[in-house]
Amino acid sequence: MAWRESEVMKVAVKGDNTAFAREIKELCGQDVLTCYQCRKCTMGCPMTFKMKMKVNELMRAIQLGLKEEVLSADTMWWCVSCETCSTRCPQGIEIVDVMDVLREMAYKGDYYIPVESMESFHKVFLRSVKAYGRLYEMGFALDLNLMLKDPLKDADLGPVMLTKGKLKLLPDRVKDLKSVKKIFENVKKLEELGA
Amino acid sequence: MKYAYYPGCSLESSAKEYDLSFRACCQFTGVELIEIPDWICCGASSAHATSHLLSIALPAKALVQTEAMGLHQVIAPCIACLTRLKVAGMEMSKDENLKKDVETVLESSYQGNVKVRNVLDVFLNDVGLDKIKQTVVTPLRGLKVACYYGCLLTRPPHIAQFDDVENPHSMDDLIQAVGAETVDWSFKTDCCGVSMSLAETDVALHMTNKVLEGAKDAGADCVAVACPLCQSNLDLRQKAIGNKFGTFYNLPILYFSQLMGLAFGATTRDVGLDKVIVDPSPVLGAI
Numbered sequence: 001m002a003w004r005e006s007e008v009m010k011v012a013v014k015g016d017n018t019a020f021a022r023e024i025k026e027l028c029g030q031d032v033l034t035c036y037q038c039r040k041c042t043m044g045c046p047m048t049f050k051m052k053m054k055v056n057e058l059m060r061a062i063q064l065g066l067k068e069e070v071l072s073a074d075t076m077w078w079c080v081s082c083e084t085c086s087t088r089c090p091q092g093i094e095i096v097d098v099m100d101v102l103r104e105m106a107y108k109g110d111y112y113i114p115v116e117s118m119e120s121f122h123k124v125f126l127r128s129v130k131a132y133g134r135l136y137e138m139g140f141a142l143d144l145n146l147m148l149k150d151p152l153k154d155a156d157l158g159p160v161m162l163t164k165g166k167l168k169l170l171p172d173r174v175k176d177l178k179s180v181k182k183i184f185e186n187v188k189k190l191e192e193l194g195a
Numbered sequence: 196m197k198y199a200y201y202p203g204c205s206l207e208s209s210a211k212e213y214d215l216s217f218r219a220c221c222q223f224t225g226v227e228l229i230e231i232p233d234w235i236c237c238g239a240s241s242a243h244a245t246s247h248l249l250s251i252a253l254p255a256k257a258l259v260q261t262e263a264m265g266l267h268q269v270i271a272p273c274i275a276c277l278t279r280l281k282v283a284g285m286e287m288s289k290d291e292n293l294k295k296d297v298e299t300v301l302e303s304s305y306q307g308n309v310k311v312r313n314v315l316d317v318f319l320n321d322v323g324l325d326k327i328k329q330t331v332v333t334p335l336r337g338l339k340v341a342c343y344y345g346c347l348l349t350r351p352p353h354i355a356q357f358d359d360v361e362n363p364h365s366m367d368d369l370i371q372a373v374g375a376e377t378v379d380w381s382f383k384t385d386c387c388g389v390s391m392s393l394a395e396t397d398v399a400l401h402m403t404n405k406v407l408e409g410a411k412d413a414g415a416d417c418v419a420v421a422c423p424l425c426q427s428n429l430d431l432r433q434k435a436i437g438n439k440f441g442t443f444y445n446l447p448i449l450y451f452s453q454l455m456g457l458a459f460g461a462t463t464r465d466v467g468l469d470k471v472i473v474d475p476s477p478v479l480g481a482i
Contacts, residue, residue, distance in 0.1 A: 135204035137209055144394065183300055
């Protein structure tokens, strides 16, 4: 297949371009440098159809040290952590662990997150866990709709689930909420120390 | 057979019928469950997409609590919870520094003696197919079931350590043991897209449609699942899928434990059959 000039990404590699891959290995133990582009990850990925940068392309970009391009990529935000790529990788790379590290790096580095809805999803989910110790499903869905500026989204499902006894109107709160808050606080403290 | 029980958030509301039917099956087969008192959420994918330490600390709490109950095994029916609990246990056993950090976060120590078990594994290997066959009073004769395993029951293999990773059969074995027929199909371990279901619904519909289409093409009367997230995604979205893709599958999505419970002689109410959205009574009518 011939590539048009406009489709080719030109990369100038300066100095040691493996630093980024080594940083990732340090954080999650996965050595992306062993990837030889067989593309089993991309072929098996159920989300390939949404990704602008495919999984194998992301692996290659990491090898080339393209940190900015990787951390602003959409790949890890479409990833549903189904583990198909990790299972099939002939080099045994736990690709989902790499995705997790990239998401964490993108959050902490304040990168633009191209799939905004998924960023909201994670934020609202953890807010519920922090507040009640458990996921308050109905509150979570309503909160998420507000964040997505689509308050009536799935409004038809609410009544169906309520009549089937599948939604609780009020949250289930754990008794020892203090220790839940403590977990979140302690994680933050330790992570700040580490950084 | 005594186990700590970690129901998880879904089993308390949207998957209440999983909790009911699983507890019923345990009673029939002599599995004793002791619910972990005041358990907390495992953090699911939102914790591991945000902070590694948080994603280990939240589920590790259940492991610490299991130890405090004097038990060595914990059952998590929700496959998402199951995986988080397993990952937490495994990563702490491999990484002493991580274990120390988690103990600091939880302000309690963990000996590392808890085994995390999935429900299918317990019924197959602890209860055993013989005992299950003996417990059946109403065999589900003539019912054709597509067993759907989803992502995390078998993946990634070093965490799940269960069944064949690409073509699992453990649920098929259980469903056959209670007298039903299971169909061969290609979508047993394909992702249903549930994590996109609320935030990117169209994407989820596209994926769910493929799974439902596969089950229907294989001639299934219903789909059996073992995960509350798969169940709600496949069951709740069938109307939207019909509107979008033009096919109304009308395929009941049942927990494997609902089918087993019925075969063991539980009433439809005992197994929460009234809570399923796509009405299963036409396909279960004869039974």
